[in-house]
Amino acid sequence: MRVLMTCFAQESHFSGSVPLAWALRTAGHDVRVASQPALTDAIVGAGLTAVPVGGDPALHTVLGAVGGDIMALHDRADYLEKRHERLPFSFLKGHDTVMASLFYSWINNESMIDELVAFARDWRPDLVIWEPFTFAGAVAARASGAAHARLLSFPDMFGSTRRLFLDRLAAGAAAHHDDTLGEWLTWTLGRYGCSFDEEIVTGQWSIDQMPPSVRLSLGHPMVPMRYIPHNGQVPTVVPGWLRAEPERPRVCVTAGMTARDTGAHNAVLADDVFAAVDGLDIEVVATLNPAERELVGATPDNVRVVDHVPLDALLPTCAAIVHHGGAGTWGTATALGVPQISLGRVWDAVYRSRRIEELGAGLHLPAGGVSARSLRAGLVRLLEEPEFRRRAGLIRDEVRAAPHPNEVVDVLERLTARHHGRVAAAR
Numbered sequence: 001m002r003v004l005m006t007c008f009a010q011e012s013h014f015s016g017s018v019p020l021a022w023a024l025r026t027a028g029h030d031v032r033v034a035s036q037p038a039l040t041d042a043i044v045g046a047g048l049t050a051v052p053v054g055g056d057p058a059l060h061t062v063l064g065a066v067g068g069d070i071m072a073l074h075d076r077a078d079y080l081e082k083r084h085e086r087l088p089f090s091f092l093k094g095h096d097t098v099m100a101s102l103f104y105s106w107i108n109n110e111s112m113i114d115e116l117v118a119f120a121r122d123w124r125p126d127l128v129i130w131e132p133f134t135f136a137g138a139v140a141a142r143a144s145g146a147a148h149a150r151l152l153s154f155p156d157m158f159g160s161t162r163r164l165f166l167d168r169l170a171a172g173a174a175a176h177h178d179d180t181l182g183e184w185l186t187w188t189l190g191r192y193g194c195s196f197d198e199e200i201v202t203g204q205w206s207i208d209q210m211p212p213s214v215r216l217s218l219g220h221p222m223v224p225m226r227y228i229p230h231n232g233q234v235p236t237v238v239p240g241w242l243r244a245e246p247e248r249p250r251v252c253v254t255a256g257m258t259a260r261d262t263g264a265h266n267a268v269l270a271d272d273v274f275a276a277v278d279g280l281d282i283e284v285v286a287t288l289n290p291a292e293r294e295l296v297g298a299t300p301d302n303v304r305v306v307d308h309v310p311l312d313a314l315l316p317t318c319a320a321i322v323h324h325g326g327a328g329t330w331g332t333a334t335a336l337g338v339p340q341i342s343l344g345r346v347w348d349a350v351y352r353s354r355r356i357e358e359l360g361a362g363l364h365l366p367a368g369g370v371s372a373r374s375l376r377a378g379l380v381r382l383l384e385e386p387e388f389r390r391r392a393g394l395i396r397d398e399v400r401a402a403p404h405p406n407e408v409v410d411v412l413e414r415l416t417a418r419h420h421g422r423v424a425a426a427r
Helices: 011-026 037-045 059-074 089-107 110-123 136-144 157-170 180-190 258-262 273-277 290-296 311-317 327-335 347-358 372-384 386-401 405-419
Strands: 002-006 030-035 050-052 127-130 147-152 205-208 222-224 250-254 283-287 303-306 320-323 340-342 362-364
Touching (some): 011 030, 011 037, 011 327, 011 405, 030 037, 089 157, 127 136, 136 180, 147 405, 157 347, 205 405, 250 273, 273 283, 273 372, 320 372, 327 386, 340 372, 362 372
Parallel strands (some): 002 030, 002 127, 030 050, 127 147, 147 205, 205 222, 250 283
């Protein structure tokens, strides 16, 4: 079958789709990956076939415009499952308005959607798999009659918040308010002769890479899939020093890759991380590029600074990791059973961090309020209390028990046959 995968031009959101793309390719399916031109190098660097569509969304500009509003919303929000009463309607409405107006409609710009729909109508994919914020994929699927599914590389906070917002609207809590996301998608679909329904938001099903104890199950059709780390287009070389056993407990400190591309706030670079490890009898491996090194200044003698090392090669040698809360870093640490301190600040990063703490596999230290003292105390706990590693191992076992991408392909084939051509617009 023909499979069109799509993601807006942000490599960290694309990386979670690469293992599945290759599973589909090795099963004999024809796979294309569509995005704005800025992602082309990452797509072809992963050995996949790119379809550049539309103009680049200038993500750093988007984040600059929306960043303060999003931080103000998310710093005070409580996302843990079954605690939705802590999300007031003012937050839900603000979230709907800000994200739809200043984020979703920017990263799914009109030129991208127009060209993606044109490509889908010409190429006629059987299945469209789309990154959860790349609604252009659902629009293209509806316009071409393809089956379509979301690919979740993080807990479905979007779906959870969306459902709660619609429930509150339906209950009449604020009848005078509008559904900004629904209005934008209704207008967008109308340009191609299509109508809007919630399937455009949820997909006909979702492929979920979260372990069951972290997953948000919302009652939508779901296909579980094992998370497989993908390191992106940076060089993935195992250095010589990593082949020797560490003489002291090794701790990874990483700010991830997204901040390098976008200039977004990163707690690892802003808080007292390196003051916290100074003098501890540990070996710290910190992944920092030259610009990040300048931001953090001098580092203690027990810190080895490297520009990049593959996390899936480094973390098996580590006793703990301190990180910014990013989905790829969190997912790799979880898949390898490494206790973690997460400084997650925004949306799903907050939820993942708090959930890992609840499960006893790590600690969440809210970014912006972290001191060298509190971070040092947390790290000492992770290193000295074996229960953290045991609990992290239990979640690792959940990850390993999920079907790997190759095993998921036949499920996708069956679902595609069931849904393909069910809804299509006239040209």
